[in-house]
Amino acid sequence: MRHNRIMQCVLLLCSLLLLVGCGTRWDIHTETTEDTLTPMDDNLIVVGVSQIGSESVWRTANTSSIQNVFTKENGYFLIFDNARQKQENQIKAIRSFISQQVDYIVFSPITEDGWDTVLMEAKEAGIPVILFDRQVKVSDRSLYTTWVGSNFEEEGRRAGLWLAEYLEQTGRSGEDIQIVVLQGTEGSTSVIGRTEGFDSVAALHDNWKILEQADAEYTTAKGKEVMKDMLGRYEQIDVVVSQNDDMTFGAMEALKEAGVSTGVDGDVILLSFDAVKSALKLVEDGQINVDIECNPNQGESIEKVIRDMEAGEEIESEYYVSEQIFTPENVSDYLPDRTY
Numbered sequence: 001m002r003h004n005r006i007m008q009c010v011l012l013l014c015s016l017l018l019l020v021g022c023g024t025r026w027d028i029h030t031e032t033t034e035d036t037l038t039p040m041d042d043n044l045i046v047v048g049v050s051q052i053g054s055e056s057v058w059r060t061a062n063t064s065s066i067q068n069v070f071t072k073e074n075g076y077f078l079i080f081d082n083a084r085q086k087q088e089n090q091i092k093a094i095r096s097f098i099s100q101q102v103d104y105i106v107f108s109p110i111t112e113d114g115w116d117t118v119l120m121e122a123k124e125a126g127i128p129v130i131l132f133d134r135q136v137k138v139s140d141r142s143l144y145t146t147w148v149g150s151n152f153e154e155e156g157r158r159a160g161l162w163l164a165e166y167l168e169q170t171g172r173s174g175e176d177i178q179i180v181v182l183q184g185t186e187g188s189t190s191v192i193g194r195t196e197g198f199d200s201v202a203a204l205h206d207n208w209k210i211l212e213q214a215d216a217e218y219t220t221a222k223g224k225e226v227m228k229d230m231l232g233r234y235e236q237i238d239v240v241v242s243q244n245d246d247m248t249f250g251a252m253e254a255l256k257e258a259g260v261s262t263g264v265d266g267d268v269i270l271l272s273f274d275a276v277k278s279a280l281k282l283v284e285d286g287q288i289n290v291d292i293e294c295n296p297n298q299g300e301s302i303e304k305v306i307r308d309m310e311a312g313e314e315i316e317s318e319y320y321v322s323e324q325i326f327t328p329e330n331v332s333d334y335l336p337d338r339t340y
């Protein structure tokens, strides 16, 4: 059965390639590795993965964790699509997976809305859907099997609780604190959760004033642009909360160009999220005060779900990955072994 399906996949993929002319395989947004085009034995599980894009260091690590586990050696035929930050590309990819009759559809929805129709098509095709990283808002929960990712609201809370403790430790808990927030992709689960979590702590501190929360799209370029604009509009900024390290890198460039220092002995307290290695080095240097980890290594958890489904095991409605926070006091213990 799987062998026929796979041969259909190969034939369909070849016909799709013909349709897009002499262009490379990548014209249809599907970065197909060599081995997904070779004839497969009939025991491989066909998995279609729609990834949001390549917007951040975290996303690259997240993609690697998936591609490293869904290999032929592990018993999988992987069809991977990079949606380049566009929901319509994800919907196209999911429809392509359905027409190729994959065994599982795995995807990280760029934003929470707009998925009911295509997920109903997958359900009608009898193809289980597993979400990772971000979530969907749908009218019928049965449109997907489960979700693997982070507790974003807890991440936001951790940032707020760390700031409260830091201000206490530095004798500033009674001061008026002006805060700006660089948010990621509007409408994404990580932004919604991190914002709600941080705001829930900020609401306990009357002396904290959140001046603005602006969409900087989780990218370095936009992070720099938005930070520069804020610096031009606010007389006093005491804290910058940046919802991923890539925006933090851009914000630090803008702050530096404005002659504003960050971190332990800086003018501005800087909180970041993701905790990728390059940012943790800045924590160790004291330029970032705290980095709230968001664990991108979700591939193994997703693969375990599929293995359990293949074995007819009970599946949970959600699976959380483990995470912590990093400060100049503890980061050196973890940096040497950090893989991303």
Ligand code: GYE
Pocket: 055, 056, 057, 058, 059, 133, 134, 184, 188, 190, 218, 243, 244, 245, 246, 273, 274, 294
């Ligand atoms: O923080 C960011 C990526 O949804 C947790 O998306 C993910 C976020 C992550 O672009 O780097």
